[in-house]
Amino acid sequence: MNLPVPQVCYIPMLQHTGAAAEPVVKKGDIVSEGELIGRALGEDSVNVHASVPGKVIDIIDSRFFNVQQKTVLIEAEGAFTTTGSSPSELNDWRNKDTAILLEMIRTSGVAGLGGDAFPTAAKLTPPDGLKIDTLIVNGAESEPYLTSDDVIMNTYPREIIEGIQITLKIIGISKAIIAVEDNKKPAIRALNEAIKHIQPEEKISVKQLQSKYPQGSEKQLVYTLLNRVIPNSEPPQNSGVVVINAGTIFAIREAVLFNKPLIDRVITVSGDMINRPGNYKVRMGTRISEIIEECGGLKGVPGRIVIGGPMRGISVDDMELPVIKSTSGILFLSDKETCNGDSVSCIRCGRCVSVCPSGLIPRNIAGAVEKREFDLAASFHPEACIMCSCCSYVCPAKRPLSYLVGIALESLQAEKVIKG
Amino acid sequence: MPQVQEKSDLISSPPHIKSGDSVKSIMWTVAAVLMFPAAFSVYIFGLQATLVTGVCVISGIAAEFLCQILMRRKIKVLDGSSVITGLLLGMSVPPHIPLWIPALGTVFAVVVFKEFFGGLGANIFNPALAGRAFIMLLQPLEMSSNWHLFPNGSVIANKLVTAGNFTSEAFLSITGATPLTILKNGEKFALDYNFSIENIYDFFITNNILQSLIIGNAGGCIGETSALLIFAGGLFLMWRKIISWHIPVSFIGTMALAAYIYYYNTGNPLPGFLTLIHVFSGGLFLGAFFMATDTVTTPLSARGLIVFGIGCGLITFLIRIIGGYTEGVMFAILFMNAMVPLIDRLFKPKVFGV
Numbered sequence A: 001m002n003l004p005v006p007q008v009c010y011i012p013m014l015q016h017t018g019a020a021a022e023p024v025v026k027k028g029d030i031v032s033e034g035e036l037i038g039r040a041l042g043e044d045s046v047n048v049h050a051s052v053p054g055k056v057i058d059i060i061d062s063r064f065f066n067v068q069q070k071t072v073l074i075e076a077e078g079a080f081t082t083t084g085s086s087p088s089e090l091n092d093w094r095n096k097d098t099a100i101l102l103e104m105i106r107t108s109g110v111a112g113l114g115g116d117a118f119p120t121a122a123k124l125t126p127p128d129g130l131k132i133d134t135l136i137v138n139g140a141e142s143e144p145y146l147t148s149d150d151v152i153m154n155t156y157p158r159e160i161i162e163g164i165q166i167t168l169k170i171i172g173i174s175k176a177i178i179a180v181e182d183n184k185k186p187a188i189r190a191l192n193e194a195i196k197h198i199q200p201e202e203k204i205s206v207k208q209l210q211s212k213y214p215q216g217s218e219k220q221l222v223y224t225l226l227n228r229v230i231p232n233s234e235p236p237q238n239s240g241v242v243v244i245n246a247g248t249i250f251a252i253r254e255a256v257l258f259n260k261p262l263i264d265r266v267i268t269v270s271g272d273m274i275n276r277p278g279n280y281k282v283r284m285g286t287r288i289s290e291i292i293e294e295c296g297g298l299k300g301v302p303g304r305i306v307i308g309g310p311m312r313g314i315s316v317d318d319m320e321l322p323v324i325k326s327t328s329g330i331l332f333l334s335d336k337e338t339c340n341g342d343s344v345s346c347i348r349c350g351r352c353v354s355v356c357p358s359g360l361i362p363r364n365i366a367g368a369v370e371k372r373e374f375d376l377a378a379s380f381h382p383e384a385c386i387m388c389s390c391c392s393y394v395c396p397a398k399r400p401l402s403y404l405v406g407i408a409l410e411s412l413q414a415e416k417v418i419k420g
Numbered sequence B: 001m002p003q004v005q006e007k008s009d010l011i012s013s014p015p016h017i018k019s020g021d022s023v024k025s026i027m028w029t030v031a032a033v034l035m036f037p038a039a040f041s042v043y044i045f046g047l048q049a050t051l052v053t054g055v056c057v058i059s060g061i062a063a064e065f066l067c068q069i070l071m072r073r074k075i076k077v078l079d080g081s082s083v084i085t086g087l088l089l090g091m092s093v094p095p096h097i098p099l100w101i102p103a104l105g106t107v108f109a110v111v112v113f114k115e116f117f118g119g120l121g122a123n124i125f126n127p128a129l130a131g132r133a134f135i136m137l138l139q140p141l142e143m144s145s146n147w148h149l150f151p152n153g154s155v156i157a158n159k160l161v162t163a164g165n166f167t168s169e170a171f172l173s174i175t176g177a178t179p180l181t182i183l184k185n186g187e188k189f190a191l192d193y194n195f196s197i198e199n200i201y202d203f204f205i206t207n208n209i210l211q212s213l214i215i216g217n218a219g220g221c222i223g224e225t226s227a228l229l230i231f232a233g234g235l236f237l238m239w240r241k242i243i244s245w246h247i248p249v250s251f252i253g254t255m256a257l258a259a260y261i262y263y264y265n266t267g268n269p270l271p272g273f274l275t276l277i278h279v280f281s282g283g284l285f286l287g288a289f290f291m292a293t294d295t296v297t298t299p300l301s302a303r304g305l306i307v308f309g310i311g312c313g314l315i316t317f318l319i320r321i322i323g324g325y326t327e328g329v330m331f332a333i334l335f336m337n338a339m340v341p342l343i344d345r346l347f348k349p350k351v352f353g354v
């Protein structure tokens, strides 16, 4: 379902992991829908486009998401040339060079839509010498509450398969695994149906996963599907795998088939405090306040407002923050859902230990950090932590375990820098 | 739209949702589950049993409260842990014990073995067991007598007629004890009163001793009586994921296996039967489901828990069957409590990706 176009879009130049883009428009410019307004600076940067046609009314210095960055304000007016009309002719990607396909993705500013918004073009060009053999399409939702990938796979199974075919061609391999959680039967059925129509030499398969957070995290996925352990602090490419989430595959297809820049995305709006939760297609730059309004308003003051998922997302109190490429969802959680309580002493229940997917003993790491014994904490391998926050979630003593493990990790990294 | 900006505590580090369980909810659930065998003991032993457990619970709460005031600590009585300590201690003494003894034990348990160690979470020994060990050493006689002499309706003392081979003197010394004491001193009884050990087994069988142990109308400590109720409570706690299966299964399993192997190899005619008596009597169920599963004083990892349970089972077996004491559950758990740091060091989960 599409949300209406906002009057004014707030489009930050940093919507992804990496370096910010540089604005190429100035105040007063008239831009068309999908026009480039921020140019990527280097490989780890991503192009930014106008989500709506209209006038650049201002370029402000903003501090969204704790980062100082330029934000372009566009007031909507004029015709929607990109999304308004259906494209008259599709690009024939099968007869195009992979370099051209890759360039299309780069130009369109595609970034990972699972939450980290890593530049997709960079992900598809692994460093020289690395042999990639498998593409994993992550259809296992990265976190509870978020259901946007499920909706996309369910509604556009054929498009997803086509997107995978394009991606396989770009990487130059033939094997792809679509990982879907086993509680998403309709999506699994739809994808399997769509796979029937592909060529036999393309080895695309659907694998069911137990639906259990943090199943959708890259390290876990690669281990469950291929039994490969990605060493800590190494990207999955080093293990011969590229992991791309289902929503991003959809965006890749749109970029390649009709040169559509990434100017909108599906986000999950959820939580007990919003009147009309659901998955919505939203233009980048739409502010939270507008989303609240379009979703029927709030039932009361939420206990937490979270951008992203409840386990890894960030809590915000600024309702003027815009939706960006990395915004997988916006949650309006009630106090009942957050279950925050006073932190008390550890009762050694072992829950944090049994839940940790990395085999850590979070209570020991946290205990050492609390005693400021950072060397001890570092010896417990905080670098293996994938920041899933499961430990903090289960702890009955409500101890901020993942946060403290994060501090242990930071001190470890600081140590490395100091020692050179 | 409500003004979200007015709320001051909106920002926090992730996760933004947490499980509904808290230390308080866990403790009070355990306490509530313990109420069932405690209530049943009133039915078996009469009001005396309520008095004992009641005095223990109240003295536990009072001791913790006073202690936290005097030590200028945060008042945490409401977390329910001393209620559990009081209940457990009250349930592990003989029903007709003078009240001051279990009361003293509870105070000692809470003050010395919990608060002096730094409060809930920092204690090394299970407070209830440590308190019980204390009064056991202080008043050994009171702690190993004062059993209930079921006047009518109970199985063990009731059927004088069926006890054909026994002199009335022998009969009294048997019925005044718990089944475990009888097993333990069987040879001696047999010698003293001039009958064979088989007579005792016959006595157990004709009196449906297993059934009594499972239902709860056999001699024993207040809460040791109904294996069935304790088992049901344990299952409930497992279903609520408050305790895990590891310790109860490995503890009882090891104990049973060791006992069976022992009886079998010593040529006993009824190895299975005696093993079952051991399993269902004494504090094994209460210990395995409610005391050895105290998270504070047990290992962290699943493998560690199993090792802990095996250790408890072996030591219980050694004390009960080979050693000199009738009941070994308490010392077994206390001993294994002391082993926890070692077990934790030896049985760590494997770090992923290292």
Ligand code: SF4
Pocket: A355, A356, A357, A358, A359, A360, A362, A384, A385, A386, A387, A388, A389, A390, A391, A392, A401, A402, A405
């Ligand atoms: S956040 Fe906690 S549970 Fe998750 S990997 Fe890190 S230590 Fe383990």
Ligand code: SF4
Pocket: A345, A346, A347, A348, A349, A350, A351, A352, A353, A362, A363, A391, A394, A395, A396, A397, A398, A399, A401
């Ligand atoms: S989950 Fe919390 S209370 Fe339990 S062992 Fe870990 S830190 Fe301690």
